[in-house]
Amino acid sequence: MKGHFVQTSGNNTLNGNQTINGTVTTAGASSGFFGNGSGLTNLNPASLSAGTAGINTTGNAASATTAGTALTAATATSASQLGGIAAAKYARLDLANSFAGNQTVTGTASVSGAVTAGTLAIGGGTPITEHLSKTFSVTVPLISPNSCSTLTSLSLPGASDGDTIALGVPGALVAGTSGDVLQFFGYVVSGGNAVSIRVCNPHGGSASKSVSGSIRVDIWKH
Numbered sequence: 001m002k003g004h005f006v007q008t009s010g011n012n013t014l015n016g017n018q019t020i021n022g023t024v025t026t027a028g029a030s031s032g033f034f035g036n037g038s039g040l041t042n043l044n045p046a047s048l049s050a051g052t053a054g055i056n057t058t059g060n061a062a063s064a065t066t067a068g069t070a071l072t073a074a075t076a077t078s079a080s081q082l083g084g085i086a087a088a089k090y091a092r093l094d095l096a097n098s099f100a101g102n103q104t105v106t107g108t109a110s111v112s113g114a115v116t117a118g119t120l121a122i123g124g125g126t127p128i129t130e131h132l133s134k135t136f137s138v139t140v141p142l143i144s145p146n147s148c149s150t151l152t153s154l155s156l157p158g159a160s161d162g163d164t165i166a167l168g169v170p171g172a173l174v175a176g177t178s179g180d181v182l183q184f185f186g187y188v189v190s191g192g193n194a195v196s197i198r199v200c201n202p203h204g205g206s207a208s209k210s211v212s213g214s215i216r217v218d219i220w221k222h
Contacts, residue, residue: 126222128220128222129221129222130158130220131220131221132156132158132218132219132221133217133218133219134156134216135214136214136215136217137212137213138151138173138197138212139210139211139212140173140208140211140212142207142208142209142210143199143200143207143208145203145207146201146203147201148199149199149200150196150197150198151197151198151199152196153194153196154195154197155193155194156188156193156217158192158193158219159192159193159194161190161192162188163188163219163221164221165186165187165195165218165219166186166217166219166220167184167185167197167216167217168216168218170213172211172213173211173215181203182201183199183200183202184215185197185198185199186198197217
């Protein structure tokens with residue numbers, strides 16, 4: 001019957017299942033295979049001829065198998081687990097991603113850039129909500145025996161009264177005396193946003209010498 005044959009030189013619509021044991025060659029700019037939904041299954045990109053191959057998905061992926069290779073048109077790293085979930089709900093290892101939920105890392109996390117965290121808890125301890133750090137160039141004046149001197153307030157925006165402060169004082173400042181050792185204390189000034197450093201000479205035998213240098217001020221908020 002004429003309706004049961006196809007014409008090799010024209011376009012045809014095949015209603016039954018077709019099995020091709022050889023190679024299918026398509027020609028023309030708009031040639032290719034077109035399907036809808038789950039009609040295209042078990043596509044193997046590794047078997048496609050050289051050129052440009054595209055897989056377009058407009059809805060949710062029902063099931064995808066790519067012979068171990070993630071779909072380049074999706075944002076998933078495990079294409080075999082896409083069933084019923086939009087590809088945009090997965091993350092790509094080779095792209096930047098944003099995570100709205102809580103993430104748990106059981107191994108070692110290696111970061112080449114900066115880590116920005118709203119609250120940082122290390123080893124299950126007290127969370128750190130903010131860290132401020134700044135280096136100041138200071139001059140410590142001559143201090144008489146058993147006396148102290150307060151350096152000019154140093155601007156540090158964000159500092160609040162009662163914050164935890166650590167000072168990084170170089171040895172040249174600590175030992176910048178006549179054989180004695182100076183003591184340094186830091187605190188946030190009234191009103192915040194600035195710190196003061198108080199230097200004391202606890203030795204009764206001699207006055208300290210005037211010395212200059214840099215001091216690192218670190219503040220941790222909890």
